[in-house]
Amino acid sequence: MSAPAGFPWGEVMAFGLGRLAWPPEHFWAATPREIAAALRAHQAPQRGPAPERGALAALMDAYPDATEPRGCHDGR
Template sequence: MTHSATGAPDPDGAPAGAADRAGDGWDWAGLAALAAVRLGWPPAVFWAATPRELAAALALIAGAGSGGPARHPMGRAELRALIRRFPDR
């Protein structure tokens, strides 16, 4: 990867030519931000990942890796049931 203006190595930036993909229908800036915030990925890791790898990682944090889509937030009834099932000792 190189810095687009200087040609110098840029290990944390987008690969050379990434700006050329702006019209490909992908929100690269949004996906990079999502990967950074939700996955803790630095730019070099994001740009090295395939779309399938990114989708798999995001699915895991959304709960899809546990057998289904992300669940709704826990309600009072569910919390009370857990408290009864696992009381503090």
């Protein structure tokens, strides 16, 4: 029977300190669950490219930001 594989510290440190650019104090303060959640977020499928400038402008014209916060239309 073979021994179980050791924890992949090299890969985890490369991800946290390299890819995420966490400072060491943040990396070492993170729990394994937090590091795993960050890894899952980076492995999520991409949603596609950002819209072109013209398409974004059309969306902004069609759906402008509200000038007043929602729920503040009580006449005061």
